[in-house]
Amino acid sequence: xxxxxxxxxxxxxxxxxxxxxxxxxxxxxxxxxxxxxxxxxxxxxxxxxxxxxxxxxxxxxxxxxxxxxxxxxxxxxxxxxxxxxxxxxxxxxxxxxxxxxxxxxxxxxxxxxxxxxxxxxxxxxxxxxxxxxxxxxxxxxxxxxxxxxxxxxxxxxxxxxxxxxxxxxxxxxxxxxxxxxxxxxxxxxxxxxxxxxxxxxxxxxxxxxxxxxxxxxxxxxxxxxxxxxxxxxxxxxxxxxxxxxxxxxxxxxxxxxxxxxxxxxxxxxxxxxxxxxxxxxxxxxxxxxxxxxxxxxxxxxxxxxxxxxxxxxxxxxxxxxxxxxxxxxxxxxxxxxxxxxxxxxxxxxxxxxxxxxxxxxxxxxxxxxxxxxxxxxxxxxxxxxx
Ligand code: SF4
Numbered sequence: 001x002x003x004x005x006x007x008x009x010x011x012x013x014x015x016x017x018x019x020x021x022x023x024x025x026x027x028x029x030x031x032x033x034x035x036x037x038x039x040x041x042x043x044x045x046x047x048x049x050x051x052x053x054x055x056x057x058x059x060x061x062x063x064x065x066x067x068x069x070x071x072x073x074x075x076x077x078x079x080x081x082x083x084x085x086x087x088x089x090x091x092x093x094x095x096x097x098x099x100x101x102x103x104x105x106x107x108x109x110x111x112x113x114x115x116x117x118x119x120x121x122x123x124x125x126x127x128x129x130x131x132x133x134x135x136x137x138x139x140x141x142x143x144x145x146x147x148x149x150x151x152x153x154x155x156x157x158x159x160x161x162x163x164x165x166x167x168x169x170x171x172x173x174x175x176x177x178x179x180x181x182x183x184x185x186x187x188x189x190x191x192x193x194x195x196x197x198x199x200x201x202x203x204x205x206x207x208x209x210x211x212x213x214x215x216x217x218x219x220x221x222x223x224x225x226x227x228x229x230x231x232x233x234x235x236x237x238x239x240x241x242x243x244x245x246x247x248x249x250x251x252x253x254x255x256x257x258x259x260x261x262x263x264x265x266x267x268x269x270x271x272x273x274x275x276x277x278x279x280x281x282x283x284x285x286x287x288x289x290x291x292x293x294x295x296x297x298x299x300x301x302x303x304x305x306x307x308x309x310x311x312x313x314x315x316x317x318x319x320x321x322x323x324x325x326x327x328x329x330x331x332x333x334x335x336x337x338x339x340x341x342x343x344x345x346x347x348x349x350x351x352x353x354x355x356x357x358x359x360x361x362x363x364x365x366x367x368x369x370x371x372x373x374x375x376x377x378x379x380x381x382x383x384x385x386x
Pocket of ligand 1: 017021022026027074108
């Protein structure tokens with residue numbers, strides 16, 4: 001019988017506010033409550049609650065060293081560097097960390113200056129992920145982004161000076177976008193030599209203004225053309241395509257790779273989800289989504305910030321594992337599969353036999369890999385497990 005092994009461990013910290021809500025966004029984010037002193041006090045109250053949760057969750061690490069911290073949102077760059085310093089400092093005091101820990105933070109080009117970026121770097125952030133989404137003024141307006149093309153370019157230039165390790169987030173297949181517009185956006189983003197790029201297609205999520213009132217998006221053929229030509233451009237520029245939407249010239253993102261490898265993660269903050277392997281089981285917890293409820297859940301006696309806690313059932317386990325792991329293009333070895341699920345590798349082969357016959361996956365004695373055709377049919381494979 002295979003044994004579920006505790007995998008590597010990360011920490012996710014959710015900071016849930018944005019200047020305003022983008023119409024395509026279904027993340028747990030809220031319009032910033034107030035400007036000036038009131039806003040600062042509100043952020044400070046949230047940080048207090050967050051640190052309290054961190055103290056109570058740290059025990060779940062089981063003494064494992066964390067490999068990464070990720071400050072996501074929302075727009076974490078709305079928080080002043082002093083708050084970010086407190087959060088990172090407390091996490092590092094409470095948790096053992098690997099020496100070369102990756103500490104990432106998301107930032108919006110409309111909320112940073114060279115001084116605040118330098119403040120985040122001093123606070124301990126060593127990887128900055130900048131959400132530019134496009135460098136074309138027309139599409140930035142269609143996405144209702146808060147920043148202009150000029151602000152995005154200024155922010156990239158400042159980030160490059162301060163963070164040798166940075167990521168740009170860029171979207172394609174935007175409302176009314178032609179293939180040549182999407183590809184020139186990509187080429188311009190690459191002219192800044194980002195060590196890492198997240199290049200992903202806009203999707204319409206149901207509970208968003210775009211989902212309710214869909215704008216006209218490029219046809220499937222145009223999106224396919226964008227992807228094929230974009231992948232070629234990225235390859236020629238020296239980028240490795242290591243995950244569905246992630247490209248790197250240097251190293252993969254440690255934090256996101258840990259999710260995709262079905263690693264464990266502690267999580268704190270409104271709406272944050274954690275996954276921890278303990279005593280041969282996987283426990284998932286989700287927190288209250290509204291920041292005020294979350295603060296009350298932590299600061300008022302007798303209340304809790306946990307919305308849901310559940311143990312992943314054996315039936316869900318294989319689906320959850322593949323949902324994450326098939327996003328990465330490197331093969332899955334038998335020892336990795338067995339350590340991550342506690343299931344025998346032979347069971348995986350049995351479950352995927354029909355896809356092997358259809359040429360979507362291939363097995364060797366001790367590894368599974370998607371075929372080139374299979375990379376386009378990951379959802380078909382996953383649907384079989386639902
Ligand atoms: S800035 Fe990012 S997190 Fe905030 S609403 Fe827009 S897409 Fe969502």
